[in-house]
């Protein structure tokens with residue numbers, strides 16, 4: 272894999288647009304960003320979005336994303352970045368968001384004038400000016416309609432990898448076709464945020480990729496084609512507005528001449544399919560078969576690599592962005608660091624040191640005491656409340672402080688393992704846990720994670736993992752995904768740091784405890 276080129280990753284995320292360039296050894300050489308709220312105040316967004324008065328609808332101005340790209344590239348040019356060295360670029364977009372290109376916009380995209388900004392030329396190219404984004408929760412009716420049309424929630428999950436979720440694109444499209452038919456009819460192409468961004472660079476409509484397309488409730492994730500029952504249930508004439516989905520590592524062709532003329536990109540710079548931000552993160556974290564990535568933040572997120580997925584009513588299964596025969600899964604937990612902090616305050620004198628001492632002073636399995644701490648409405652599963660059980664499954668009102676601390680941490684990780692296994696993951700000899708996020712700096716917490724999964728835990732700096740992952744994917748696509756595996760391309764990337772390994776007998780303690788935890792969780796979720 273020779274070459275002295277550079278590879279550019281772009282991330283069109285909720286609050287900013289970011290670029291990272293890496294050299295041939297995948298070392299970061301440039302970073303740049305535009306913050307929507309502060310750099311483009313004329314759009315008056317908060318966190319990159321507009322929260323509507325109904326308390327459910329959340330959108331972002333499509334033209335703001337276009338203007339942000341003008342600003343980002345101008346900043347990079349002004350800083351002296353040499354665009355001519357970029358061999359290929361790829362990117363991500365916040366998942367589920369959608370862009371509605373007005374009839375006739377293709378011609379404008381194909382004939383961009385280098386003496387004008389993208390914004391000047393494209394600002395009136397969208398039949399829906401405010402794109403629905405992933406924070407929207409206004410389409411519950413459309414979710415139920417879609418689930419009913421295809422045979423129920425589990426059937427929709429079996430087809431598309433997820434039950435109906437309000438933020439998923441099919442339900443947003445259905446809402447627009449039902450409530451704003453003129454805008455829907457005056458739209459010749461619907462893009463995701465990722466394929467919209469790719470279209471800007473390609474100077475033509477870019478296709479939706481399999482991985483981000485898996486977040487729409489429209490793609491049959493086994494066939495990797497649009498599901499006809501889902502298309503027909505969603506909106507009339509939808510398939511022609513979407514075009515056909517493609518693998519997430521396709522070389523879409525050369526960059527639009529607009530960028531060569533205006534910024535000095537090489538005319539031969541290749542555009543590699545863009546994908547969703549979580550898929551980009553999987554690439555940036557360099558997950559491979561057998562890996563689980565655990566992001567321990569305000570909400571906890573699990574990224575799984577799956578070979579044989581089992582779609583369920585919780586979690587999401589997407590086509591894998593770097594391996595055309597594999598899948599990935601996402602599990603999101605609302606009760607994350609705030610819950611850990613609450614127990615730290617109530618049972619460890621608000622001290623992480625005492626929190627850690629409590630974990631060190633209590634045995635694996637906590638003498639049979641199990642806790643489920645859903646302070647706020649949990650989404651995995653849909654349940655709420657704090658529930659404590661003693662070794663004979665009797666509900667108890669409280670635990671001693673140290674037992675409470677361990678019950679919380681073990682409960683959170685037993686939940687993650689139970690739901691991961693429900694989606695088709697199996698803990699085995701090649702399991703690696705990659706930990707990131709605030710709590711990954713606490714070795715005692717990581718020790719419990721390692722024991723529950725009976726696997727080594729590595730620490731990963733995933734700052735900008737989505738953007739970095741796309742720079743990696745750009746090189747993979749440029750080299751030719753049919754010629755080289757993604758894992759080979761990223762071999763030279765910085766190594767993970769081994770943090771902890773499982774305690775002796777961890778397997779004997781936690782393998783049976785996972786089943787017991789799941790039974791207790793089902794019991795409280797069923798309430």
Ligand SMILES: O=C(CO)[C@@H](O)[C@H](O)CF
Pocket residue numbers: 284285364365366367405438486547548549587601
């Ligand atoms: O909704 C989500 C995943 O399903 C979020 O992680 C968005 O992708 C954030 F942009």
